[in-house]
Amino acid sequence: MSDAETLAERVRAGDLRLHELGEYADHETAAAARRHLLEVETDAELDAVSDFTFDAERASDAHIENMIGGAQIPMGVAGPVQVTGGAADGEYYLPLATTEGALVASVNRGLSVIATANGADARVTKSGMTRAPVFSVSGIAEAEEVVSWVEENTDQLREAAESTTSHGELLAVDPYVVGDSVFLRFVYDTKDAMGMNMATIATREAAEVVEAQTPASLVAVSGNLCSDKKPAAINVVEGRGRSVTADVKIPRETVEERLHTTPEAIEEANTRKNLVGSAKAGSLGFNAHAANVVAAAFLATGQDAAQVVEGSNAITTIEAREDHLYASVSLASLEVGTVGGGTKLATQSEALDVLGLRGGGDPAGTNAEALAEVIAVGALAGELSLLAALASRHLSSAHEDLGR
Amino acid sequence: MSDAETLAERVRAGDLRLHELGEYADHETAAAARRHLLEVETDAELDAVSDFTFDAERASDAHIENMIGGAQIPMGVAGPVQVTGGAADGEYYLPLATTEGALVASVNRGLSVIATANGADARVTKSGMTRAPVFSVSGIAEAEEVVSWVEENTDQLREAAESTTSHGELLAVDPYVVGDSVFLRFVYDTKDAMGMNMATIATREAAEVVEAQTPASLVAVSGNLCSDKKPAAINVVEGRGRSVTADVKIPRETVEERLHTTPEAIEEANTRKNLVGSAKAGSLGFNAHAANVVAAAFLATGQDAAQVVEGSNAITTIEAREDHLYASVSLASLEVGTVGGGTKLATQSEALDVLGLRGGGDPAGTNAEALAEVIAVGALAGELSLLAALASRHLSSAHEDLGR
């Protein structure tokens, strides 16, 4: 009986618990033990799950508990495309991991058309990772006092917050009051990190100052005005992570020859579907499928998959003009990093290398900014391609060919 | 020079394009050629990406174009927990793939507390995959005629739609009118499939009938009232995929001993953060981090990662009662399947085996229904655990320990 089997038997016997296995063996063996247990307890065979290439110790330290192995998602690549951004500058290949047939082809087609039009522009128009703790006070009179104190003592809060981080900078503290709840939305420049943990830790420290100096009492370090992983208008309006726009002008003849439709037909599809349809749906997303590209790029490059939620806060605009089609995608809250989190994993860091954006940028923050810009261009490509396909009535048949 | 290298050189020479490689070699070789090209063109080394276990041919047929390999995400497991559902019934282990440290531990802690309370109840309260094409008409007078025709001829649309599928059933066609745009929201029972492609293909067929029999002209097979991968209120209100709720009653002493806080403190955190905070944020998500659990379960089991967007449409309720804590999570639009899509991939199908829910259920639809119920219980566990941690002010320190 292998070590893993022995350990699995001890769990089955109630002698150990799944999450304690890491204390009795290296993480590789602990994972094997868990797989063994699952194979005995269920009818599963976990061969593929066991076959992973990332480092078990580091993954267990940083990313996963009760590890049993890895999930594998097919990865493809789209591009190359010229991106002229605030940070991005040059030709980029965009790695995409997805299980949705036709997606990479769709983005690739869009990027190819954009490439023909000499590439896309992109800009990060706003940047800042947020954390918004909620405090309780005795009532509105006290709430006003707390808000006044915060407004007059932002320096003190900055000092506390920044004491916890070597890179992060506190940009603002925005107060919101509802009855006897005070929300303080802390906004940070987290450079090349997506920055959630950095923001949480820094805010926790600042919140202690608020508690020490005012009558406010911390209820939760996140009070949902951050807003993380929820579809919230505050992110649409004020942004979170990077607010980034990509746009392109595509000559009319290119639209006709390459996309087999007209600027007018694409504009109509966009207006009726992405603008009017989304309006009627009570939507915060006015786009065709930006989330598809965001999700696939996030999985490939080690971003947080749950933040696809706010990554979908995108508005697509299309205008048919005399000699060209103007197309843009504006993502209000794209939360990306090139350091920390899942970016260090084996396959993900290789994908960042394909982009030339692994690790910290020079100056700091420019790699994450460039990543946001390239993903925005990818989303733009996806919008163009799908809208053109809709306009040409090819969606279903494309899925029939590729998606089965 | 290997075949792959030769092919890569031909691409570099402009002789071939990336997406044409599959026509000149098997998909394994084509992927190698693309990796080689990327390694030459960028500074990337793609060793880890090349080390995948799924079948290259099938992946290229169904999931990915321009394949270069696979992304690997660490997978852990939480549970077991007793779920008493409409379809789920028994003890379940929940596989979760994520890069966010502390998440699996958090869900596991929550499930452990739920297990102590004899497990959770769960129910799918509504079910239906939707596709909502948008048609143009000449004006509101014609719109009314089209809507009338549709209401009187639903049988004809059903016949057309169902002619394209052996499993799917058309449940309803709901019309919405905005000016000279008519949206028809088709709702399908897609059994154990998530059902987007099935719904798209069936709707395309029905839309042709509408075009043939009325003056309406199809603009886009999706008019964004579906609403797929956008944060839209229509999904919050009317549901999409499965609307599923999980709830549990946890004895007061269990809360105190295991979660180190009180029912009252958890209720206060939920009210101020998840209800009042989300209200102030203009949010469609009234929960702490349901998207985290949804995303991790989706990645593990082969669901569509971009549908985490609407998977985050969840409301968490907490009520402190005399002798226990009542907790519930209601996910309005959880789109899951146990057949089709990414569920057939190697690691993902093994994860479904861990759940005992791979493939079609008996009767049809019950596996997907059970999967929705188990994920809802996982989300409930995540909410309980995080709310308790917030109440106990442990969030940051937990992240400091586990998240680095």
Add this chain to the structure above:
Amino acid sequence: MSDAETLAERVRAGDLRLHELGEYADHETAAAARRHLLEVETDAELDAVSDFTFDAERASDAHIENMIGGAQIPMGVAGPVQVTGGAADGEYYLPLATTEGALVASVNRGLSVIATANGADARVTKSGMTRAPVFSVSGIAEAEEVVSWVEENTDQLREAAESTTSHGELLAVDPYVVGDSVFLRFVYDTKDAMGMNMATIATREAAEVVEAQTPASLVAVSGNLCSDKKPAAINVVEGRGRSVTADVKIPRETVEERLHTTPEAIEEANTRKNLVGSAKAGSLGFNAHAANVVAAAFLATGQDAAQVVEGSNAITTIEAREDHLYASVSLASLEVGTVGGGTKLATQSEALDVLGLRGGGDPAGTNAEALAEVIAVGALAGELSLLAALASRHLSSAHEDLGR
């Protein structure tokens, strides 16, 4: 000392309370007594307030408590305009009561342009007044039972609901579940009445049946899924009161000569402001100022001023075409009546006479339907006029001239 003064002194002495005055004198005298009290207690003189024309007894019975008199709002008229609707058919003058200078002129200008284009089409595409009580249950398992019972016993609920009304008909009962809360959205045809009270009373009766036959316990006869007087997406999506659209095609030369701009400029203003701007604002209203027209028409015709909230759920679409401008306004939830409520007041019933829509229609419901259609055309006129003014950059100067 007059009777009124004597009564006022008794209130000041603490012998009587303001709301008890109606028991000691006729309502006219009671109102005079209250004015006297206020004049003594504050520095107000209430001469204008005392000068009202409606019947004090009827107003006190039906509309107001602690009456002191009347507020007077200037009333103007716009039109006439040809409306070709489902119920409206002919030329209409639209009375509007407002304090916002330039509004009536703006609507009048728009109607004049529409008249030139042979009038507007209008249709009510959906109709139903709603009330959605919330019940508590023991948990999700019981919630499912209650929902099943409701679905199987809608006839019983209809019988109970309709027993309270001679006119109203129950159209549907739509269930929504969140944790241990069950919401039942009752939808009624309330004919020519706006119908809130009718719906409330009928639903109260039906709710008693639910309570008697199921374990559900009524928490509130309105659970906010109605949704009354709140800006809620459920009304945008599903409608409340009348969902009504008006549209018009205006010849290009008319746009140029009468509105001093082009179809293209109006379309651009609409797209950037009403569609893209509203999208970025996280709005449920995609229009320029539909609420202005709705509010003014509501005040003139005795509708509920607080329901302007959902009356503003409107989408304006503009499309520049080769030879004309297509313009539409779709109001999702316009709650109007021509019987009951404020429609019986003196000035308001006269305003309804101007429209030819006072009292019950023949067949029942057609007067309220026609009123909805005419208001929609008024809103369309306001949109056209303001968008044209914006396009021509005249907004501020128009306000400078007229609004001071």
Add this chain to the structure above:
Amino acid sequence: MSDAETLAERVRAGDLRLHELGEYADHETAAAARRHLLEVETDAELDAVSDFTFDAERASDAHIENMIGGAQIPMGVAGPVQVTGGAADGEYYLPLATTEGALVASVNRGLSVIATANGADARVTKSGMTRAPVFSVSGIAEAEEVVSWVEENTDQLREAAESTTSHGELLAVDPYVVGDSVFLRFVYDTKDAMGMNMATIATREAAEVVEAQTPASLVAVSGNLCSDKKPAAINVVEGRGRSVTADVKIPRETVEERLHTTPEAIEEANTRKNLVGSAKAGSLGFNAHAANVVAAAFLATGQDAAQVVEGSNAITTIEAREDHLYASVSLASLEVGTVGGGTKLATQSEALDVLGLRGGGDPAGTNAEALAEVIAVGALAGELSLLAALASRHLSSAHEDLGR
């Protein structure tokens, strides 16, 4: 034949148009002519409409075009109640104009309970009237330049904006970018004026500077990020006009004796209806009927009835505590003034006198601030009373007694 009749005949003959009558006679006569015309063209008799007390000339100059007379709404009064605010301080009677039976009684009951609890606290936590023009640019690269210019030249914009007003102050210019549209949200302190016209005129002037100094071209002086008279999340999050909260602590025995229910029952009604129900409805309003009180106070005091839309952006919180009930209402965007607009009309200025808040405050802005605070307390009273009635199941019967 009177002058009015003669003029009416000239309109009928096509010799004059309705809106030209003011050029041929004084406004009183012109109104009589219009009434005569309407009486001839329709079956209406406009006796009550003709009987108004406000000044016809001033009304025609400032408030109404095509005047025919006045609409009269019954006015009642609630209170008195002690308000301890940032500006309000003392006992206030609240005049309310409405046609909804039971509303004044409901507010009065609530205020009476609040009075018993020594009155309510209230605070304006944020203040600023907004106007957000939308500019077109050539693309995202130019958008970034324009935003940079604006951020570096706010002083120049302030100078231009403030040159148009003797009172208003520019507080901020917040830029938002979507594709090739740039929105600049100008925020003003408009003192005691509601301030829309002031903000529009000032912004128009500043927009000309933007146009002169940058490549941006003004499309519309309002780009819907203001957001005026639309139900928009930007107002919920960032506020517009006054963001104001009122709260109160009511002893448990007062709740039981006066409201015939318990703090716990009121909290449960609030949670299930106003928080969870509104969440499920996709709502921006988390309250029971704040719009009712806002509308009635607006009509009585000469505010803009269409701004009830954003006045309904309110969150009600209730917490049952050991010895008392805590209740609050937070209105995010209450737009009120005590000078300008409808406040100068006869009945409306008398109503402001009842409040002691007519005209400019000392210091400037305090009257409007106090008005916001008193209305918030009125809304709080309405919430308490209705929630208590719901908790006691009296809503329908109250309506049956009072609403018919």
